[in-house]
Amino acid sequence: MTPKPAIRSAPRVRRFGAVNWLGVWTLYAKEVRRFLKVFTQTVLAPVVSSLLFLAIFALALGGVAKSIGGVAYVEFLAPGLVMAAVMQQAFANNASSLLIGKIQGNIVDVLMPPLSPAELTAGFALGGMTRGLCVAVATVAAIEVFVPFRLADPLAVGFFCVSGALLMSLLGALTGIWAEKFDHVAAVTNFVVMPLAFLSGTFYSVESLPPFWRSLAHANPFFYMIDGFRAGFIGHAEGALDIGYAVLTGACVVLWAIVHALFKRGYNLRA
Numbered sequence: 001m002t003p004k005p006a007i008r009s010a011p012r013v014r015r016f017g018a019v020n021w022l023g024v025w026t027l028y029a030k031e032v033r034r035f036l037k038v039f040t041q042t043v044l045a046p047v048v049s050s051l052l053f054l055a056i057f058a059l060a061l062g063g064v065a066k067s068i069g070g071v072a073y074v075e076f077l078a079p080g081l082v083m084a085a086v087m088q089q090a091f092a093n094n095a096s097s098l099l100i101g102k103i104q105g106n107i108v109d110v111l112m113p114p115l116s117p118a119e120l121t122a123g124f125a126l127g128g129m130t131r132g133l134c135v136a137v138a139t140v141a142a143i144e145v146f147v148p149f150r151l152a153d154p155l156a157v158g159f160f161c162v163s164g165a166l167l168m169s170l171l172g173a174l175t176g177i178w179a180e181k182f183d184h185v186a187a188v189t190n191f192v193v194m195p196l197a198f199l200s201g202t203f204y205s206v207e208s209l210p211p212f213w214r215s216l217a218h219a220n221p222f223f224y225m226i227d228g229f230r231a232g233f234i235g236h237a238e239g240a241l242d243i244g245y246a247v248l249t250g251a252c253v254v255l256w257a258i259v260h261a262l263f264k265r266g267y268n269l270r271a
Contacts, residue, residue: 031127090132098176128169
């Protein structure tokens with residue numbers, strides 16, 4: 001008796017082509033709507049915090065450091081405050097979104113749709129980046145009332161704002177995937193993000209530091225975000241802009257690859 005040939009199941013074919021554009025857009029729109037629903041917390045609060053920092057440091061240090069890099073201290077300070085707010089909010093968006101999804105058990109709503117790891121990475125990365133850019137626009141508009149911004153290099157402003165927001169969005173996604181409770185996200189925020197942001201020249205010139213600490217500051221990738229963004233406004237960079245372009249591009253590529261790999265493995269996402 002001739003044995004019957006084994007029946008092989010047909011491979012899964014995605015009907016919408018190589019990229020599920022509708023799925024990516026839906027995930028992105030979900031992330032944007034999520035932070036816009038609490039606009040006062042996610043966009044307005046960072047603006048108010050930046051204005052408070054501007055007032056405090058302008059009053060405390062304005063008389064001591066009248067000018068840095070040939071510009072008034074408040075003009076030097078303002079872009080750094082904008083970029084610091086962008087970094088914190090882009091990071092917080094994905095870290096909180098993924099962790100809350102895991103804790104509440106609705107992360108399955110993201111994992112079950114026909115979205116590839118690359119599409120999941122893109123949806124979350126662009127969602128967090130959008131929150132950072134919204135904060136940037138709102139903060140610049142608010143600070144402009146008190147400190148005029150002059151645009152010296154639009155390309156630098158655009159690149160460092162977008163790449164910085166994207167980098168922090170990816171870092172937030174990485175943290176959200178890894179974290180299992182809010183304490184984990186708080187630890188990364190308090191011991192990694194905030195120290196690196198505040199010690200990267202947000203409130204002061206790294207050129208005034210001793211040689212060892214200046215070299216340490218130049219090894220901080222957050223320094224290039226703030227320095228490059230600030231240089232786009234005041235026309236003076238404390239580091240090499242070419243290195244800044246390379247560092248941020250490389251960091252975004254590496255973080256994108258790591259987040260993609262974690263989504264592909266389902267690391268800490270699947271029960």
